[in-house]
Amino acid sequence: MKRILLLIAIAVALIGMSGCTVVPAQSAASGCRLLNIALDEADMASAWYEEAGDVLEECGMTDARERAAFKACLKDLQDEGTRACYDM
Numbered sequence: 001m002k003r004i005l006l007l008i009a010i011a012v013a014l015i016g017m018s019g020c021t022v023v024p025a026q027s028a029a030s031g032c033r034l035l036n037i038a039l040d041e042a043d044m045a046s047a048w049y050e051e052a053g054d055v056l057e058e059c060g061m062t063d064a065r066e067r068a069a070f071k072a073c074l075k076d077l078q079d080e081g082t083r084a085c086y087d088m
């Protein structure tokens with residue numbers, strides 16, 4: 001009986017962990033660096049810049065949200081001419 005309970009507990013634990021993804025630290029750091037370069041160099045939609053800023057802040061880059069907001073503002077200005085970015 002104890003063995004069956006142990007097997008059930010292990011199965012439940014494995015099912016609970018199936019949604020978890022383990023990413024090696026080096027891969028995460030490389031992804032953060034790549035996203036940082038894309039934030040500076042790519043021509044993307046303004047929503048993309050805002051999301052990238054949130055992710056980069058999670059990567060430990062403290063000024064990422066401000067940089068991303070400024071890039072998003074410049075993109076909106078380029079596309080629509082509706083925002084003033086000089087006061088950011």
